Amino acid sequence: MLLHTATSSNKQLQEATESNFRLQMSSKIRIEKTCMFCGEKFTAKTTVTKYCSHKCASRAYKVRAKEDKIQKATEQETENEILFNPIVNKKEFLSIKEACMLLGASRWTIYRMIEKGQLPAAKIGRRTIIQKVDIENLFNKAL
Numbered sequence: 514m515l516l517h518t519a520t521s522s523n524k525q526l527q528e529a530t531e532s533n534f535r536l537q538m539s540s541k542i543r544i545e546k547t548c549m550f551c552g553e554k555f556t557a558k559t560t561v562t563k564y565c566s567h568k569c570a571s572r573a574y575k576v577r578a579k580e581d582k583i584q585k586a587t588e589q590e591t592e593n594e595i596l597f598n599p600i601v602n603k604k605e606f607l608s609i610k611e612a613c614m615l616l617g618a619s620r621w622t623i624y625r626m627i628e629k630g631q632l633p634a635a636k637i638g639r640r641t642i643i644q645k646v647d648i649e650n651l652f653n654k655a656l
Contacts, residue, residue, distance in 0.1 A: 548563075
């Protein structure tokens, strides 16, 4: 019986110490800040708070997500512009890759057209060359 009271007394002491420790660790910091979304003044409880409410934080997130989408779309558009080389328009003979850029078709489509005889091509070593005139004639036949 004596052992039981000593153990329960130790537990109570330990719990009291832990609760005091928690009380000491809690912060009572209050900082006047301006919301980065709406611009209103508010009292922040932490040093890293940026927004006055969950509503402002959510709206700011939506704006950031929208800007990221727009940025990715513009980057992709500039990549597509880089893929089209204006020198292709000046060349008389085109590689398969350049013919793809000019026609907007895949490599395999160009190879299929060569295989079927729809598009004449010549081989120089391992490289396949297509005359630009033949590509233009391909569209003239279609009309």
